[in-house]
Amino acid sequence: MTETMKHTLLFVFVGVMILLEGMTDFLFFSGSWNSALVILNMGLISAIMAIGVNIQWGFAGLFNVGIMGFTALGGLAVVLVSTPVIPAAWSSGGVSIVMALVMGALTVVSAVMITKFMPAGKLRMLVLSAVMIVGFIVYRAIFDPAVGSVEAINPALQGNIGGLGLPVLLAWPAGGLLAAGAAWLIGKTALGLRSDYLAIATLGIAEIIIAVLKNEDWLSRGVKNVVGLPRPLPYEVDLQADPTFVERAASWGMDPVTASTVYVKAGYALMFTVVLLALLWMAQMALKSPWGRMMRAIRDNETAAEAMGKDVTRRHLQIFVLGSAICGIAGAMMTTLDSQMTPGTYNPLRFTFLIWVMVIVGGSGNNFGAVLGGMLIWFFWIKVEPMGILLMELVTAGMAEGSALKAHLLESASHMRLFTMGLILLLVLRFSPRGLIPEK
């Protein structure tokens, strides 16, 4: 069996799994097309995130554990781009908030300038702390009242600065841009230090982004969540009320309710596939180009690449920004799919470390591997729970009815997820470190 055959079969395997999920309710399958499409949609998004991480790790050897932060920024972009404009918010405090943020940025920039251009010594410390303290006080003085007045507007539904009222699809590239901007800032400070430090810095920034999203109510309503975001596809209820659709559903032999849900989800799947294929094509082209070869040369031997006149830190920054932008796009797509922004649900185990498992299992350095890993691991992430319950039922079958241990085991089966993912990661790292589809 050739390599290509084997790799195609792996993809076919994932496809068959998802088809089985729709067709049969044998063992851990649910036999519902809705559930199959839900898995497929999140699988596609996971695959895109995995491509982003693979670009950073597989192409350039950068260890980014802040994926959750970039994903969340993508989600924020959806809120800021697609929700309707709230004129009252802008007239009452929105402008001041923007001004305050500009003031804050200016303070930081001038602090950086001072450290760069003033000679080191007591005077520099003095000027620096004076600028920082004055900047902070001015920032808070403008910011606090403005936030208060924005949050006072219709707090049950809005209380934030609202969005631009643009089509939601525009939010996807916007999410990428937002994530790219954040990545540039982090990369500027943390790249060029040793690899562990980038990991810790990205871990920190992701936590901070989530903290900001949870607490800054004026931005995206914080933990009060933004629900009912605009959708690029029609609502199920509207479809069910549409006589032509009901007729078409009848001709497919489905009842209108199921047909409408499947129709919408399949629509999303189609859109996500288009984005995935486009990004995959671009990543593939980049990998094969002289630029991609340069990246891999830097990854394999930084000193040699530097000797050839390559600016390693700049190239690292470039690829860090690109990979993070892809994660931002995926984050925006995910928020669009959920049509709600819930900062409380971002969890690093699910949004950062699971993506890493996908990349390592799929095969780091290979874009197809990343896509395969994304789809496959997502399927297992969803299905480990029913599998665990099945397993526990099997284990506890012999135990006495109503024993405490049995109850505990059955109840805890759903926590098998993390354990299984860790086990998969360790096994792959140990016995097949190059992954399912290795780098060529």
Add this chain to the structure above:
Amino acid sequence: MDLLNALVALTNYVIVPGLSYGSQLALGALGVTLIYGILRFSNFAHGDTMAFGAMVTILLTWLFQSAGLSAGPLPTALLALPFGILGTIALMLLTDRTVYRFYRQQKAKPVIFVMVSLGVMFIMNGLVRFIIGPGDQRFTDGERFVISARTFKKLTGLDEGLAIKTTEALTVVTAVIVVAVLFWFLNKTRTGKSMRAYSDNEDLALLSGINPERVVMYTWMIVAALATIAGVLYGLDKSFKPFTYFQLLLPIFASAIVGGLGNPIGAIAGGFIIAFSEVTITYAWKKVLTYGLPESLAPDGLVQLLSTDYKFAVSFAILIVVLLFKPTGLFKGKAV
């Protein structure tokens, strides 16, 4: 009088919590820094090791409580702690044997070790959730306060009360004892000296006949003990929840790096620096300032620099500043 009140308020809300949180961070950071010094990688599973140790201790504490054992005014968890440490040591040695040793023999790059530690983190996290569940657990018992706010007010006649929880006092005392023992061990015993030698110069240590596997084994045992103690103290002082322990990773790493990765004294100093910055920046200074300043200058607002939810941002900002200006940390660490 007002000045005294200000001082008491400051001690009550800033110094006492800062000291106990700092001790917890310092113990955690010591574990991270030892792993970094001897095994040369950043251990992402450390937070979950703490959670595992605390979990074993909690389960035993419940067992002891139901058996009627108690430590008088002190929490029962202290009795269970040695057994918790033993359990964690067993798990650590097992992990090292089954997971890390392979990569040591391969001489894998540090970043591979970090990735492997991610896998271990997942497994431990899953294990803890599987056994004890993801929810909050409280296991503190015994006397609640060394000195409560009311007694203090009565004793001194001041308006401000000073409350010191038993767990806070216990944390600081335990941390001092543990650190003293650790430094005695590292500086005076043969094994400790061989550990430091191995950390300073691996080749030279091997040349002089130090057995690397033994050094690694002792390191894991010490780290397991430190992690368990830190985890239990944190759980006693606040509460036990697996996810919080995972989130402690960031301040712990920040402490270790600020002090200089691989340097034990640095880890302790780093722990207190991070803890006090977090507490002072997120504390609302209104009360202290109202007492301390003359009437006319008394502040209107809360005088809170950042809301408490941004405490991660504080440790992170300190971390970035240190990385930018002094990448080896305040006390010379190994990392560049």
